[in-house]
Amino acid sequence: MASLTPLLITRDLCRSFGGLRAVDQVDFSLPEGETHAIIGPNGAGKTTFVSLICGRVAPTSGSVVFDGTDISRMPAHKRVRAGIAYTFQITSVFANLSAFDNVALAVQRRLIDDHERGLTSRALVEHGMDALHKVGLAALADKVAGNLSYGHQRLLEVAMGLALKPRLLILDEPTQGLSDSEIENFISLVRQIGEEATVLLIEHNMDVVMALAQRITVMEQGRVLAQGGPAEIRANPAVQQAYLGG
Numbered sequence: 001m002a003s004l005t006p007l008l009i010t011r012d013l014c015r016s017f018g019g020l021r022a023v024d025q026v027d028f029s030l031p032e033g034e035t036h037a038i039i040g041p042n043g044a045g046k047t048t049f050v051s052l053i054c055g056r057v058a059p060t061s062g063s064v065v066f067d068g069t070d071i072s073r074m075p076a077h078k079r080v081r082a083g084i085a086y087t088f089q090i091t092s093v094f095a096n097l098s099a100f101d102n103v104a105l106a107v108q109r110r111l112i113d114d115h116e117r118g119l120t121s122r123a124l125v126e127h128g129m130d131a132l133h134k135v136g137l138a139a140l141a142d143k144v145a146g147n148l149s150y151g152h153q154r155l156l157e158v159a160m161g162l163a164l165k166p167r168l169l170i171l172d173e174p175t176q177g178l179s180d181s182e183i184e185n186f187i188s189l190v191r192q193i194g195e196e197a198t199v200l201l202i203e204h205n206m207d208v209v210m211a212l213a214q215r216i217t218v219m220e221q222g223r224v225l226a227q228g229g230p231a232e233i234r235a236n237p238a239v240q241q242a243y244l245g246g
């Protein structure tokens with residue numbers, strides 16, 4: 001059940017690069033438990049917006065509030081500890097380590113942060129394999145991550161995010177590079193994740209968006225063009241003109 005207090009709020013959030021307003025006065029509110037998609041044409045500001053939320057990019061002005069705390073100036077690693085995990089378009093797996101070792105690093109970080117001392121290797125294996133199972137990569141646990149297909153590396157990143165047991169999981173174009181059958185599995189995976197965490201998803205594949213999102217935000221030129229449920233967004237004339245090619 002989504003609670004009434006939003007987990008995440010942005011107020012008048014702005015980020016400029018030189019003269020370009022990549023994110024421009026965005027007011028946004030995400031209730032806990034929601035799976036929310038951000039769509040919009042290339043260069044609309046989607047990645048910059050989620051980068052402001054997870055702390056990879058600092059705002060020019062405005063604020064980000066997570067679980068009632070203003071995190072606008074909090075460094076990215078502290079936001080991870082606060083419960084915000086993310087995967088980005090460019091994979092950031094450790095290419096020389098095995099798939100398992102990649103998730104084990106994330107598990108270790110969480111358990112140490114939780115002050116769970118005396119972390120046993122058995123607990124590490126259990127938690128790590130659990131995350132790999134969820135994304136369907138358990139059979140590839142021993143494979144060197146850099147040798148996995150691009151799509152599998154993306155899934156491994158999702159597993160690393162899941163291993164952090166986040167309250168908010170941000171996924172930036174997670175289905176890019178996945179085959180049709182992998183996309184089907186991915187939809188089930190995100191549904192499952194959505195039972196436990198709030199999900200913010202940047203996605204170009206509209207079938208994935210419509211299958212998963214409870215609400216959708218459409219961005220254009222750094223601004224919010226429209227927001228609503230899937231049916232509402234599909235029917236919105238401005239959205240159709242700007243994005244859906246209708």
Ligand SMILES: Nc1ncnc2c1ncn2[C@@H]1O[C@H](COP(=O)(O)OP(=O)(O)OP(=O)(O)O)[C@@H](O)[C@H]1O
Nearest residue numbers: 017020021022040041042043044045046047048049
């Ligand atoms: N570090 C940066 N320096 C300069 N300009 C940037 C930087 N990051 C983003 N931009 C510019 O800001 C605008 C928004 O980019 P952003 O990547 O946020 O868009 P997007 O909606 O995620 O696009 P895509 O769907 O192609 O990923 C673009 O014009 C981009 O060129």
